[in-house]
Amino acid sequence: MSNPYAKLPAWVEYGLVPLINLAVAFLVAGLVVLLVGENPFEAAYHLINGAFGRGEYIGFTLYYATTFIFTGLAVAVAFHAGLFNIGGEGQAYVGGIGVALACLWLDQTMPWFVVFPLAIIGSAAFGAAWAFLPGWLQAKRGSHIVITTIMFNFIASSLMVYLLTRVLKPLGSMSPQTRTFAEGGQLPKLDWLLAIFGLDIGTAPFNVSFLLALVAALGVWLLIWRTKLGYEMRTMGHSPSAARYAGMSESRITVITMMISGALAGMMALNPIMGEQGRMQLDFVQGAGFVGIAVALMGRSHPAGIIPAAVLFGVLYQGGAEISFEMPSISRDMIVIIQGLVILFAGALENMFRPAITRLFSTSSRRAAVVAQTKGA
Amino acid sequence: MDSIAIELRGIDKSFGPVHANKNINLKVRKGTIHGVIGENGAGKSTLMSILYGFYQADSGEIHVDGKHISIRDPNAAIAAGIGMVHQHFMLVENFTVLENVMLGAEENQILNKGIAKARVELKRLEREYALEVNPDAVIEELPVGLQQRVEILKALYRRADILILDEPTGVLTPAEADHLFRVLEQLKSQGKTIILITHKLREIMAITDEVSVMRRGEMVATRTTAETSVEELAELMVGRRVLLRVEKGEAKPGDVRLSVDGLTVKDSRGVTMVDNVSFNLRAGEIVGIAGVAGNGQSELLEAISGIRRAVSGNVSLNGKAIDVTGHVDPKALRDRGLAHVPEDRHHVGLVLKFEECENAILGYHHDKRYLNGVFLNVDAIRRDAEQRIAEYDIRPPNARLKTANFSGGNQQKIVLAREMERGPDVLIIGQPTRGVDVGAIEFIHKRIIEMRDQGKAVLLVSVELDEIRALSDRILVMFAGRVVGERDPDATEGELGLLMAGVEGRKEAAE
Numbered sequence: 001m002s003n004p005y006a007k008l009p010a011w012v013e014y015g016l017v018p019l020i021n022l023a024v025a026f027l028v029a030g031l032v033v034l035l036v037g038e039n040p041f042e043a044a045y046h047l048i049n050g051a052f053g054r055g056e057y058i059g060f061t062l063y064y065a066t067t068f069i070f071t072g073l074a075v076a077v078a079f080h081a082g083l084f085n086i087g088g089e090g091q092a093y094v095g096g097i098g099v100a101l102a103c104l105w106l107d108q109t110m111p112w113f114v115v116f117p118l119a120i121i122g123s124a125a126f127g128a129a130w131a132f133l134p135g136w137l138q139a140k141r142g143s144h145i146v147i148t149t150i151m152f153n154f155i156a157s158s159l160m161v162y163l164l165t166r167v168l169k170p171l172g173s174m175s176p177q178t179r180t181f182a183e184g185g186q187l188p189k190l191d192w193l194l195a196i197f198g199l200d201i202g203t204a205p206f207n208v209s210f211l212l213a214l215v216a217a218l219g220v221w222l223l224i225w226r227t228k229l230g231y232e233m234r235t236m237g238h239s240p241s242a243a244r245y246a247g248m249s250e251s252r253i254t255v256i257t258m259m260i261s262g263a264l265a266g267m268m269a270l271n272p273i274m275g276e277q278g279r280m281q282l283d284f285v286q287g288a289g290f291v292g293i294a295v296a297l298m299g300r301s302h303p304a305g306i307i308p309a310a311v312l313f314g315v316l317y318q319g320g321a322e323i324s325f326e327m328p329s330i331s332r333d334m335i336v337i338i339q340g341l342v343i344l345f346a347g348a349l350e351n352m353f354r355p356a357i358t359r360l361f362s363t364s365s366r367r368a369a370v371v372a373q374t375k376g377a
Numbered sequence: 378m379d380s381i382a383i384e385l386r387g388i389d390k391s392f393g394p395v396h397a398n399k400n401i402n403l404k405v406r407k408g409t410i411h412g413v414i415g416e417n418g419a420g421k422s423t424l425m426s427i428l429y430g431f432y433q434a435d436s437g438e439i440h441v442d443g444k445h446i447s448i449r450d451p452n453a454a455i456a457a458g459i460g461m462v463h464q465h466f467m468l469v470e471n472f473t474v475l476e477n478v479m480l481g482a483e484e485n486q487i488l489n490k491g492i493a494k495a496r497v498e499l500k501r502l503e504r505e506y507a508l509e510v511n512p513d514a515v516i517e518e519l520p521v522g523l524q525q526r527v528e529i530l531k532a533l534y535r536r537a538d539i540l541i542l543d544e545p546t547g548v549l550t551p552a553e554a555d556h557l558f559r560v561l562e563q564l565k566s567q568g569k570t571i572i573l574i575t576h577k578l579r580e581i582m583a584i585t586d587e588v589s590v591m592r593r594g595e596m597v598a599t600r601t602t603a604e605t606s607v608e609e610l611a612e613l614m615v616g617r618r619v620l621l622r623v624e625k626g627e628a629k630p631g632d633v634r635l636s637v638d639g640l641t642v643k644d645s646r647g648v649t650m651v652d653n654v655s656f657n658l659r660a661g662e663i664v665g666i667a668g669v670a671g672n673g674q675s676e677l678l679e680a681i682s683g684i685r686r687a688v689s690g691n692v693s694l695n696g697k698a699i700d701v702t703g704h705v706d707p708k709a710l711r712d713r714g715l716a717h718v719p720e721d722r723h724h725v726g727l728v729l730k731f732e733e734c735e736n737a738i739l740g741y742h743h744d745k746r747y748l749n750g751v752f753l754n755v756d757a758i759r760r761d762a763e764q765r766i767a768e769y770d771i772r773p774p775n776a777r778l779k780t781a782n783f784s785g786g787n788q789q790k791i792v793l794a795r796e797m798e799r800g801p802d803v804l805i806i807g808q809p810t811r812g813v814d815v816g817a818i819e820f821i822h823k824r825i826i827e828m829r830d831q832g833k834a835v836l837l838v839s840v841e842l843d844e845i846r847a848l849s850d851r852i853l854v855m856f857a858g859r860v861v862g863e864r865d866p867d868a869t870e871g872e873l874g875l876l877m878a879g880v881e882g883r884k885e886a887a888e
């Protein structure tokens with residue numbers, strides 16, 4: 001009786017319910033658009049067209065999705081161990097140092113496929129290190145991770161301002177950013193991947209870190225459901241008292257989980273730094289760490305849910321930009337409202353329509369059972 | 378002529394492949410106490426949840442006072458005069474008694490007036506049914522017996538005429554249970570109708586007027602209590618004859634496996650829960666610890682198994698010391714041959730959200746046979762789990778089912794199977810048969826005795842005196858944290874009862 005809702009078929013649970021939530025979110029968003037005196041159908045058209053209308057747009061959508069897959073996975077890993085890592089933003093930001101160092105060191109002498117692995121390790125290591133401290137503080141001193149990770153976001157932000165204005169900035173330059181990397185510090189685009197579908201990537205920065213994101217998603221699935229560590233993390237996430245009974249060390253799992261989470265967040269930095277700009281700039285994370293929370297919620301902390309959720313947010317980012325470009329009375333803030341509505345209906349109000357759907361399905365399955373019986377007789 | 382308070386006709390309910398209720402018919406007479414018994418997973422809780430509107434039946438009709446009604450949710454049940462006390466209480470822990478009783482029946486947005494009225498009404502109910510409880514006490518500070526009383530008051534406050542109690546005595550001390558039964562008699566004499574689910578056939582014989590038996594989702598019989606017997610009921614439930622008392626031969630105690638010396642344990646508030654306890658546990662014997670719940674037995678088990686830190690004392694396992702006052706790794710204890718069936722299976726012994734097979738390795742997940750390097754060997758885990766399910770007759774036999782969806786007794790079997798099947802040297806068991814049906818009790822008791830006969834040392838804690846007497850080779854009685862006496866298993870119930878109440882013990886200690 002712990003679960004008041006009867007079990008639904010998988011396609012309803014993972015397909016229909018999120019779809020209905022999404023439809024309602026867009027319905028309400030449409031009303032908001034109507035409220036500012038614009039045509040919601042036109043807005044919807046620009047959203048869809050802006051995200052999928054051309055090969056280039058699709059490239060942008062998937063570029064954003066790549067970023068959100070990393071941060072979504074980061075939040076999800078921590079969720080499984082019952083930890084709420086709000087520090088993805090800071091961890092990604094600091095992860096950028098690892099990427100920048102690898103690129104600045106080798107970009108002029110080595111090809112990208114040598115620099116890339118080093119940059120991956122660097123970003124993961126810096127991200128993990130940044131998450132280690134809050135994890136350790138919670139494990140040893142009981143300082144709550146929600147509080148400390150938020151604080152570490154601010155520290156990260158100040159640290160990066162310092163580094164980018166004093167240390168990593170080339171001499172004589174006026175802007176707070178590293179020098180632009182040579183070819184070895186820039187990731188190849190996935191134009192060939194879009195070309196398979198007959199699409200032209202245009203100027204979109206869709207790059208190989210997308211493939212890394214997919215590998216990371218698979219890795220997270222393996223970690224959570226197929227390794228001993230993942231088993232321990234899930235035990236602790238569901239029941240700390242059972243974990244203690246089973247002899248699992250709470251502090252060890254807390255620290256390791258946070259480091260894995262931080263490493264995933266840190267790897268997000270590869271996408272904008274090596275994949276798009278070819279240099280590290282101030283504020284390159286742009287809130288992706290927070291979007292990761294919504295992505296993880298919507299994707300039910302499962303990689304197979306996180307990827308489509310990340311794509312959805314990619315659509316909202318890319319298509320949203322298009323709306324505000326085409327329809328000036330809808331500002332960027334409106335887009336943020338729409339994103340907020342999606343988070344609200346898909347995450348927070350996730351169970352709102354479930355009872356009704358459950359009722360619907362229990363009646364229809366009853367009918368099916370009756371039919372089966374009469375057939376049998 | 379007696380009228381019928383509740384009639385169920387052709388109730389049917391499936392959860393996916395599990396057919397929990399099959400075409401159930403049941404008539405409950407007004408003003409009677411009607412018992413419902415059946416094996417674990419027979420579908421008792423499901424049937425009552427349908428009556429209370431938690432689940433919807435796939436088909437069938439519910440008639441209350443002769444009227445066909447549809448109960449879509451608990452509110453509809455309450456409106457029809459049905460109240461329910463759940464197997465696991467549904468109270469807000471940090472609310473007061475009064476707030477809990479009012480919750481959901483506030484009548485008014487402005488609470489003040491409602492509170493005053495509720496207080497008066499609560500007082501009246503308390504007096505009428507002898508259900509004293511301080512309305513301003515906070516729930517989490519009340520003992521379980523009183524919490525249950527609040528659940529009953531809650532139902533009465535909503536003017537329930539029909540009261541469903543799902544295994545109400547599982548968590549109660551004998552004295553609390555006696556009080557509960559007096560309350561139920563009182564309610565009956567006022568014309569209320571009561572449905573009582575329990576695994577304890579003695580309770581059925583003592584208090585019910587009629588009893589219905591369920592087996593594997595079907596209603597197999599209804600008897601007038603005065604015309605049946607414990608033996609007949611047990612046989613109806615299980616479908617075969619049941620040994621209500623297991624047979625066991627002489628114990629052949631060997632070496633000391635576990636020795637406890639001067640163990641003292643305090644709880645988080647600093648209250649001494651275990652006070653200077655010493656005893657030895659030998660290979661090939663079962664030592665039972667009797668006592669009313671809350672006299673330190675739980676803390677004793679927790680300290681020995683490394684979950685709770687002791688203040689002072691020495692414990693050694695197979696002759697080697699366990700650092701009970703420092704850091705104990707439960708994993709290391711398992712490796713050294715200690716297995717532990719915790720009292721609280723829902724929070725400690727199991728992760729309810731896990732699949733059955735995942736719980737079957739809890740604590741043993743370091744075992745090489747379940748690992749390929751850092752990866753879990755899922756095939757081996759599932760294969761072993763399926764084997765255990767077959768050996769222990771866990772139902773439904775599905776290793777991938779979520780543990781929360783097993784009935785209480787089957788959850789207990791999952792824990793027992795895990796801890797017993799590894800052949801530990803020392804097995805400590807808390808409440809092995811809480812909420813478990815007679816057939817399974819027989820099975821579990823047999824296994825425990827088998828373990829003893831294989832030369833294992835068993836430490837058994839139970840609040841069921843019958844169980845302690847049936848299984849133990851020696852009985853230690855705990856009262857207020859101390860061991861107040863040791864007795865043979867043939868000591869009379871009265872003698873043990875006095876010790877448990879702290880009466881004899883004081884004399885003995887003084888001598």
Ligand SMILES: Nc1ncnc2c1ncn2[C@@H]1O[C@H](COP(=O)(O)OP(=O)(O)OP(=O)(O)O)[C@@H](O)[C@H]1O
Pocket residue numbers: 001003006392393395396397415416417418419420421422423424772773782783784785786787812814
């Ligand atoms: N929500 C659910 N989803 C799937 N199966 C369920 C669910 N609830 C109960 N079951 C299954 O239905 C059957 C009947 O369970 P129920 O809880 O009614 O048994 P019970 O007679 O109350 O047993 P116990 O005496 O152990 O409490 C069991 O096989 C159980 O596993």
Ligand SMILES: [Mg+2]
Pocket residue numbers: 421422423464543784785
């Ligand atoms: Mg039950």
